[in-house]
Amino acid sequence: MRKNLGGTSWRSRSVGQDSVDLVDALVQSGLSPAIANAIDDLPQRNIEVDPRRPFREPGLAGDEIFFVRSGILAKFKPEPNGRRQILALRFAGEGVWPSEPPPRYGLQAIVKSQVVVMQKADLETVVDDHPELAAFILKAAQRHEAINHEWLVNCGIRNATARVAHLLCETATRSGIAPSEKRFPNPFTQQQIADITGQTSINVNRVLADLERQGLIRREARDIVVNDWAELRRVGEFRPNYLL
């Protein structure tokens, strides 16, 4: 699917409920409209990916850039022992930038997602024309580094309950849920929470039941209802400033 040039792109119209326009998202993250439009003019492919089915296997050449228009993507790494670790998440408006030695992680969707795929080489031409773009990319990388650090602390020294509580808080914040909002959709299966927090799904199930028994959250269908954000944050040692 190629870009439709001139006039209002069909991509500007909302496709899903939380679908993100590429230009809007880039501008909102601090990029100048000129550069955002230059990026949007690059050849691009829109794809829709189903959850839990890897669409980019580990070890493949990293010549593509992915931009999440709606849903959530995950970088994952399978290990010989059969378990897998989810390394990072990308929410709507965020992107996956390729790295130099072909990355060892694969990509899969957490929920059905719409993704824009572009060529690294194409983007590099925009970087050449607009050096500020490099700073923008670096800033995004540093934000993800801060999140990475937080996840390492999570898996390294926090207990199972704190890990899950932290993930819930981070997910709500990164999904753009207002702090006043008590209810938000839980995008994860318990297995996925386990893959993120380095546990088994059995234990995640018990932790969630515990959190519910303690009255911190309620689970209703696919939603999480948070009765006491402050307490959930305390349990998860979540301080959101690392997210900007």
Next chain:
Amino acid sequence: MRKNLGGTSWRSRSVGQDSVDLVDALVQSGLSPAIANAIDDLPQRNIEVDPRRPFREPGLAGDEIFFVRSGILAKFKPEPNGRRQILALRFAGEGVWPSEPPPRYGLQAIVKSQVVVMQKADLETVVDDHPELAAFILKAAQRHEAINHEWLVNCGIRNATARVAHLLCETATRSGIAPSEKRFPNPFTQQQIADITGQTSINVNRVLADLERQGLIRREARDIVVNDWAELRRVGEFRPNYLL
């Protein structure tokens, strides 16, 4: 301490045995000599830091850049429960770049280290003059991201033995130990290994004793003697390509 301009800088002469010249290290990492020299011409301070004494507390404004000339630096994050997690290491020739929201980690040395400190604002002037520098910085960030991922897998799904074995392999590689070399100095205390791998020092002690009992390594004074690199790598699931 200010830069001595013109002629051979005193910094070009080796100060410690493994001391690294700033220009050499930058050029070797792929930067052009012109840019490396431009960076070297910036105001800089040389400091020597003692191990295990934080010299940069968490949460302080990140307006400084650190370049490791010798030794090893660690980013660490203390947690309310009294434990701490080491988030990343920087070996000789590597640097710590500041991030936008003031970083939540502190810096400490693993062993006595020599560090060059520069101002972020100064470096940015070089970036303005040489846009390729931005790509260089991004590439370094991506390499550290790959290492971060590896550490997350370590803490998330590998068992205590694999974690320690992996750290030993990574340390040897990043220290520049030739694969043929069986002996290398262990820079860590057992507490530091624990802080990196998310364990207690007691358990690290038992794991090291196990590795020795299994004949994989020997410990002699401050050195680790690796009897069988291939086997140690297998145990630690260490595949070094993520290090470039």
Next chain:
DNA sequence: CGGTTGTTTGAACTGATTCAATCTGTGTGG
């Protein structure tokens, strides 16, 4: 309806922690 995917529960097990004590090496000052 049957098949699939995800959740929940129980019982047994185990890897790692916690607490406490001892041992070893190194440096320091008398």
Next chain:
DNA sequence: CCACACAGATTGAATCAGTTCAAACAACCG
């Protein structure tokens, strides 16, 4: 050179958080 202090390493015993295995249950979907 010895006495002492201090940091790190080592060991044991008790405990516990989280895993493993197995089985049942619920929800969803074509």
